[in-house]
Amino acid sequence: MSEKKTMVSLNNIYKHFGENNVLNGVNIDIRKGDVVVILGPSGSGKTTLLRCINFLERADQGTITIDNYTVSSKEKKQSKILALRRKTAMVFQQYNLFRNRTAVENVMEGLRVVKKVPKAEARKKAEAALDKVGLLDKADFYPAQLSGGQQQRIGIARALVMEPDLILFDEPTSALDPELVGEVLSCIRDVAKTGITMIVVTHEIAFAKEAATRVIFMEGGVVVEDGTPDQLINHPENERTQQFLARINGAAASA
């Protein structure tokens, strides 16, 4: 494992909103092919951290390195930020599919606009990506005509088709009806198997156990504990991790 190269490196990330210090020096190195699940209570800064990685939110301090390309939070050149973003893709909690584009057009959009792929070729690639998430038959449907689970799988196809170095998932299943969670998680599991580097923020402990290669527990804007799924979920050392897991398990048991 250790000979695998570092793909992502988050260095000393700080971020505040007004009085609220949301990220207080986050340092994470991620190797190529790692599937990192980030756990943590609400408000611990998980979403903010993901959004700082692709500069949807600009960190106050720190640097982001992806595939040996480093951008500082102080970077002024928009072109550098765009270049970093183009190494990543994001799957949103609310899917955020383009409402005015059909499923296949949603997947093609990034290829056409960012990678300047010709239309026919982009369509071919997009259809292949839709096939991977099992939705080729919905290619010509608009997002409004699809279920949440289907929309999210198209969101995943839209991310995959860009062949990014890193995919960011922000609670990809938490807006879904319970009966649709499974199809999306299994889709993400399939993606994880392809060896692409991923960071997944989720409250699905079972998913973390089974699909993650590494689990990080965040609280108060810092990394509290970091380890393999077995270490962190079955044998957490930190007291706060233990409390968090006990709460989640309690909630799951009472649900």
Next chain:
Amino acid sequence: MFQWSFFVESLKPIIQCMPATLELTAGAVLLALALGIAAAILVRCRFHVVNVIFTVVNSFLKGIPILLFLYLLSSSMDGIMTKLAVIFNFTYNVRRPPVFAFAILALALSYIPYMCDMITTAYDTIPKGQTEACEALGFTKWQTMHRIIIPQMMVAAIPNFGNHFVNLLKATSLTCMITIMEMMGGARNFATMNQRFLEAYTACALLYWVVFIAFEKVFSMIEKRAGRYLSAAIPAKKRHRRLLMSAGRKDEEAEDRKVNIA
């Protein structure tokens, strides 16, 4: 007594003035839209001073009656044209003043704030997630606007645009006060010549209504077609295609996957 013969007779001269009404409307709508887009950008400008200034300008334009704009512009027309003639070095014929152009300008000016509001409202209806999805893919600001945001804004703006369009169309009737022969002017002309006011104005009302209905229909059709993607209804054509495709192996795989989860 209402005499039908005069009513029928008056239709023709009013219809002959219809192109003028449509030209005034089209000209004013296009000009107001262009200036309204500029105003919307300035109102939403990041520099606070600029957006305060333009918010005040908008409110000012909104507060002035259209007829007043028409009088203001037509009475200063000769002055303005003589000045322009000097600056741009052309000869201005006082006998043929550009009343029509000034009428369009007056109408447009009074509709700038409405067009501006229409655009900012449309922008606000687009969920933030649409922009963020573009940004996450690495779109530039312009790519985000012209591929995703502006097309959705246009759809969101259609109902308001339709309203402004027909309101402006009716407002063109005011331009007869500065001697323009549009439908209202045509009706008034016929009425005074024949001393038949009721007939001419009834005919005029009927014709305005016909034009109004036509545009209402057009806009509601555009609205339906353009906004299709927002509706959850699945067109029959696609349903058919889905049936054809699901005969293949894809759905079996999807079924397998669901079983695996359970």
